[in-house]
Amino acid sequence: MTLSIPDFSGLRVLVAGDAMLDEYWFGDASRISPEAPVPVVRNSSSERRPGGAANVALNVAALGASVRLVAIVGRDERGDALQRALGDAGVQCDFVRSPKLPTIHKLRVLARNQQLIRLDAEQPLDGCAAELGRRFDSALAGIDIVLLSDYGKGSLSRVEELIRACLTAKIRVLVDPKGQEFRRYGGASVLTPNQSEFETVVGPWPQEDEFLRKAEALRAELGLQLLLVTRGRRGMTLVSGAAPPVGLAAQAREVFDVTGAGDTVLALLGASLAAGMPPPDAAALANLGAGIVVGKIGVATVSRAELSLALHRRGSGGRGLVELDELAAMAADAKARGARIVMTNGCFDILHAGHVSYLEEAKALGDHLIVAVNDDESVRRLKGAPRPITPLSDRMAVLAGLAAVDWVVPFSEDTPASVVERIVPDVLVKGGDWQPEDIAGSETVLANGGQVRSVGFKPGRSTSALIRSIRELPE
Template sequence: MQDIIFKPQNSAKVLVVGDIILDEYIYGETSRISPEAPVPIVRVDNTEERAGGAANVALNVSSLGLSVDLLGITGKDESSDRLKKILTKQNVTCHFIKDESLPTTTKRRIVSQHQQLIRLDYENKKTTKTSSLLDKYIELIEKVDIVILSDYAKGSLLGVDSFIKYANKKNIPVLVDPKSDDFTPYKNTTILTPNEKEFEVIVGKYNTEDELIKKGKLLCKELKLSALLVTRGNKGMTLIRDEKPPIYHHAVTHEVFDVTGAGDTVIAVLAVSIASNFSLEIATSFANTAAGLVVEKFGTASVTVDEINKNLNDNKKLSTIVDRNNALKIIQDIRDRGKTIIMTNGCFDIIHTGHVRYLNKARSIGDFLLVAINDDDSVKRLKGNSRPINNLENRAVVLNGLSSVDLVVTFNEDTPEKLIEFLKPDTLVKGGDYKEEEIIGADFVKRSGGNVVVLPFEKGNSTTNILKKINNKE
């Protein structure tokens, strides 16, 4: 989204609960094969330890400047102590419930020439400390603005439904990164963030985007999710909500080096954005940008606010519409930085060269072009039962594909008058042979200190003429 800046609200506080993991990396060179077995010999040069699982989520939150508490179960061992030292150094407040009967979950990776040769996992999922974990969670949740549940299926969140229910009771948003072949325990989650493979395990395979959206909306309804964010690797991510059009974020083009922990970064940036009062549309845009950055780094890693802001222009457009309330939030943010808002409206049923040139001219008048489009019922009332040719979602995607358009918002009335009065653009633009006094909303914009501009349409370019040509050929 153009001109939107990621600026976390440092006063917000995040609670991360889940499976805490110590990631170990053993680096070395391989130049020969062992005489004992057909395996490479690694001459170890150095060893590195990093926070993984829920601990990596907490580090990602901390790197964005917010206060974060981390709660989870570890062993009562040196691995737990070393992990706490790593986290405390990065301003993460640790609340480890230590279980003497199990080791701290550890993933040990042998790496040579930037390639992972083997991974050794040390874990025990059977813990007796889940009730102690829930008791501590109930204590900590009183002082936070948002909760992240990071489920790596290592045993800490076996009773995840209890954690969700308590957050719901306190009206605190709860985001869940799932790791299960049964999503039922995640019912009533605010946002669920499965990757595409995890999503397909639950809903089955799909062949088209329409199938993806249909299955996603059904899952939202069944589990009573506010939103479902499916991360899809090189296909970006898709935000699905039951009663709203989907939002597609295309993958930000970067060289993929390592996808380890990318989901941790996504849910951390998403939570920080929501806690900082950004709309969900904008929050997912930030998360998508962050995901494109973190996969360039090796191993479990995090990103900074500066990195995200420097790369936002690679992912500045939403591929759908926003409602008027979220549009107002976006516009206010743009206006606070001294930018001018231009607004125009129309059905934009079949977009042609006349539309493209008109929108380019409108965009040149100010800094941010907002296009308001009639919803399908409104178009039908204005144009007849045979219209629209393209539904609302398709029209919005095409408009967002134009470099001149910064934001698309819909309205369901016959005219955009109420929307204009709600959004208060600096300049209202209309195409055609209108006189200023004939333009709906012109009086309000002028009274509010704004401007009204009439741009002529190109002759011969119209949706009506295009439809006539098509009908004549048939």
């Protein structure tokens, strides 16, 4: 399966459900309390993050879509903190602010990334569900897709009414369910239970074919278009009725925390379907995103840059063909995670062994390699007619297929100086026939504490020499 990441920027997504504020205390535990047989944690730092339906909305916003969140929170400091965090991420909050019910809060204490205890503060939210429904109905106009995140806290106690409103408006609605009564979700477009939730409803199965039979039976009974069961180490299974079931292997290399993985699945699946991806591709992209977030601590989001890099690494799409604005965001995200960015540039007209060796040597200087490529007109200015032999789209596609290359971006000027200024790589590289001081953009990189390097140059390996050889071949 070859995947690509769709453009989510034009989507309008409505999220509703149980929003909460997740808090994390991080520290070390080196001794046992003299008061009780429990570890003593010396708190060194703390974080607050949107959780539940708020995390779903945050995941949608991280993809670049417009998102509105309808949820119930308290008229308290935690509700204010949740609204600020979401607003800073571009989420439009439509909150029912209750003076009596507190904002749902989960406090997790971790020592050396191991969760020791979780403390929950919450009360049932059923009493405000009718007001949430009114807010929901008012928000439906112009929406492309609806995501309902049910954590069983009461916000979606009238979920049947919300689904009917979506059906009336002809808007697809995806539900991440909770509890043992799935009939209340009947008529939804998609349901995304985890394996434990699914088993609670349909009972155990001795063999895989029985699991598939139960999944199709539940899908048909509830009138769903799709049923996606997330299965932990076994990945995911997508059942549609119209086609054979699709099994997706787990993507995580190392699992640190499964908290919030279902939020990411719901957000990515919904946004991908709304963007026009076929269901198997949308599920595969959601599976990829889940594999990324479980490698993080706590509730988390996945960015387009992380998805693109993950696709590139597994060689199944997302091969790094980007425009400058998208590249700038990806590079900034990678730097924020401590990655070292290397950049080079050239015409790369007829790729040869010298290019491959040079790019591999450049990649060895950091974590991610950006290749900026002259467009056709700038090649003609530099090399003369009839160059380039190979058009820009082909040159970029071939470069993006190399294992050493992470991102490929075009530029139209004679030099990539403006691209260098926008990206500010940690290392700027050209071939060994260039002096560092002559490399375009070197001043920008050096001024920001980076390095400018010349790497290996293979004598006799050049596009011009190849063209001469081809012209000398007998007809």
